[in-house]
Amino acid sequence: MTKGRAGEAVLARVPKSTFRAHIADGLRAAILNGDIEPGAQLVETALAEQFGVSRGPLREAMRQLIDEGLLVAVPYTGTHVVGLSVDDVREIYSMRVTLEIFAFEQIWARREPAFRQGLVARHDALTACIDAEDDAASIVAELQLHGFVYEATGHKLLIRTWESIRGRLQLYWAAHHRAHGIRGPRRDGHDRYVAMALADDFDALKAEITDHMARGGQQTEAFLRNREAGAVQGP
Amino acid sequence: MTKGRAGEAVLARVPKSTFRAHIADGLRAAILNGDIEPGAQLVETALAEQFGVSRGPLREAMRQLIDEGLLVAVPYTGTHVVGLSVDDVREIYSMRVTLEIFAFEQIWARREPAFRQGLVARHDALTACIDAEDDAASIVAELQLHGFVYEATGHKLLIRTWESIRGRLQLYWAAHHRAHGIRGPRRDGHDRYVAMALADDFDALKAEITDHMARGGQQTEAFLRNREAGAVQGP
DNA sequence: ATACGGCAGATTGTCAACAATCGACTGATG
DNA sequence: CATCAGTCGATTGTTGACAATCTGCCGTAT
Numbered sequence: 001m002t003k004g005r006a007g008e009a010v011l012a013r014v015p016k017s018t019f020r021a022h023i024a025d026g027l028r029a030a031i032l033n034g035d036i037e038p039g040a041q042l043v044e045t046a047l048a049e050q051f052g053v054s055r056g057p058l059r060e061a062m063r064q065l066i067d068e069g070l071l072v073a074v075p076y077t078g079t080h081v082v083g084l085s086v087d088d089v090r091e092i093y094s095m096r097v098t099l100e101i102f103a104f105e106q107i108w109a110r111r112e113p114a115f116r117q118g119l120v121a122r123h124d125a126l127t128a129c130i131d132a133e134d135d136a137a138s139i140v141a142e143l144q145l146h147g148f149v150y151e152a153t154g155h156k157l158l159i160r161t162w163e164s165i166r167g168r169l170q171l172y173w174a175a176h177h178r179a180h181g182i183r184g185p186r187r188d189g190h191d192r193y194v195a196m197a198l199a200d201d202f203d204a205l206k207a208e209i210t211d212h213m214a215r216g217g218q219q220t221e222a223f224l225r226n227r228e229a230g231a232v233q234g235p
Numbered sequence: 236m237t238k239g240r241a242g243e244a245v246l247a248r249v250p251k252s253t254f255r256a257h258i259a260d261g262l263r264a265a266i267l268n269g270d271i272e273p274g275a276q277l278v279e280t281a282l283a284e285q286f287g288v289s290r291g292p293l294r295e296a297m298r299q300l301i302d303e304g305l306l307v308a309v310p311y312t313g314t315h316v317v318g319l320s321v322d323d324v325r326e327i328y329s330m331r332v333t334l335e336i337f338a339f340e341q342i343w344a345r346r347e348p349a350f351r352q353g354l355v356a357r358h359d360a361l362t363a364c365i366d367a368e369d370d371a372a373s374i375v376a377e378l379q380l381h382g383f384v385y386e387a388t389g390h391k392l393l394i395r396t397w398e399s400i401r402g403r404l405q406l407y408w409a410a411h412h413r414a415h416g417i418r419g420p421r422r423d424g425h426d427r428y429v430a431m432a433l434a435d436d437f438d439a440l441k442a443e444i445t446d447h448m449a450r451g452g453q454q455t456e457a458f459l460r461n462r463e464a465g466a467v468q469g470p
Numbered sequence: 471a472t473a474c475g476g477c478a479g480a481t482t483g484t485c486a487a488c489a490a491t492c493g494a495c496t497g498a499t500g
Numbered sequence: 501c502a503t504c505a506g507t508c509g510a511t512t513g514t515t516g517a518c519a520a521t522c523t524g525c526c527g528t529a530t
Binding site for chain 1 (some may be wrong): 251253291294295298299302304309310311322323326327329330333334337341388389390391392393395396399400403
Binding site (some may be wrong): 018019020053054055056057074075076077078 | 512513514515516520521522523
């Protein structure tokens with residue numbers, strides 16, 4: 001099996017499971033879902049007992065989330081879920097404009113049928129979620145739509161950076177959702193976005209991305225400005 | 236002290252030291268210095284004994300380097316120092332162009348005297364290292380010169396991405412240095428770079444950055460192409 | 471009333487032992 | 501001779517106990 005004798009089709013590798021990975025996923029989901037509020041303190045002993053594991057694996061999972069920018073830790077003192085500041089949001093959206101245009105530059109010449117199909121499929125999924133008024137699913141679907149562009153480049157560093165952005169955005173949107181109720185992504189904006197991504201006017205797409213992000217950024221900043229300033233700041 | 240009573244000047248906070256941080260720094264330095272070859276396996280028990288600590292802190296330090304992209308681990312099997320592939324280098328240099336232009340966009344309007352002084356100081360340091368033909372120091376000095384631009388933006392995510400790039404570049408250059416001997420950064424290129432960063436023609440600077448990176452990328456790719464392909468690939 | 475010193479609780483950092491898994495080797499077997 | 505089950509050494513994953521450090525509180529002295 002290791003030598004791929006059973007034809008060219010590589011069977012999906014069974015993921016080697018470690019507690020660390022599972023805990024990191026579960027903890028990340030809990031934070032992004034809003035089950036754990038921004039600013040809340042995470043105590044290792046309590047969490048370890050909750051997950052039913054020792055502190056060792058849990059510590060490593062928390063380290064991973066710290067590296068992802070979802071938690072912030074002070075030695076011998078405590079670990080907290082980060083909150084997003086206005087400055088954070090501003091830099092995230094300005095970086096999204098730059099990185100997403102960069103991503104399209106990398107793949108512009110080779111938007112093969114596979115890419116077009118993948119983009120359309122994710123757009124359809126997003127549309128379905130929006131029509132169903134499933135806000136939580138819409139958020140995930142929108143991030144998957146944008147993330148598909150980054151993944152299509154194959155640039156590992158870019159993908160990693162996007163994942164970091166994605167986590168922070170999801171953290172904000174979860175809070176936004178809890179505070180304001182239904183306020184998911186709108187579909188007209190993404191209809192234009194996808195149409196332009198598949199057309200051949202690169203300058204128009206650049207402008208659309210810039211506008212797209214400007215709208216999102218303004219909405220985000222407005223929400224954060226109306227919030228109490230007690231959130232723990234990220235690294 | 237916590238309330239800042241002693242005037243506005245915030246005294247530099249004494250860094251809280253943990254083994255994890257020291258080990259991560261030491262291990263990173265050893266890898267980037269070339270004391271540990273790319274592709275080499277790192278065994279936890281051996282390293283722990285070498286550092287004089289238990290496996291716990293060492294594991295967390297290694298996790299950190301894995302997140303930084305310097306190591307790659309397979310559960311229950313082993314951890315290795317990554318090698319850079321030609322594709323990795325290509326994407327790193329193309330991202331450097333985009334990110335460094337983005338960084339200058341962010342600070343262009345507010346290149347205060349402090350920024351100019353900082354840039355000149357790092358350029359002087361680099362020049363001194365080059366004149367002294369201290370190759371290892373030149374590499375570090377060059378990365379600090381470029382890194383200063385990213386830090387000046389204050390964008391945490393951007394800085395973090397740069398640190399990841401910096402680590403990979405330093406990893407390559409260390410190997411390059413060992414293989415080819417003296418081949419440090421040249422000073423004329425950086426003279427132009429700094430001069431343009433302080434002047435007011437942004438388009439000219441963009442072109443200079445593009446050329447700068449193109450030269451570096453070609454040199455890097457040429458070296459990697461002449462190498463055996465047995466290096467462990469990064470994540 | 472305020473500043474200082476020390477105590478106590480809570481939390482994280484560290485350690486050494488144990489368990490699970492992997493990769494290679496060996497030897498039997500068709 | 502190829503193939504496969506079993507075993508063994510090596511390496512990482514996991515655990516529970518112990519130590520170091522921080523924060524808040526209380527009492528005391530000025």
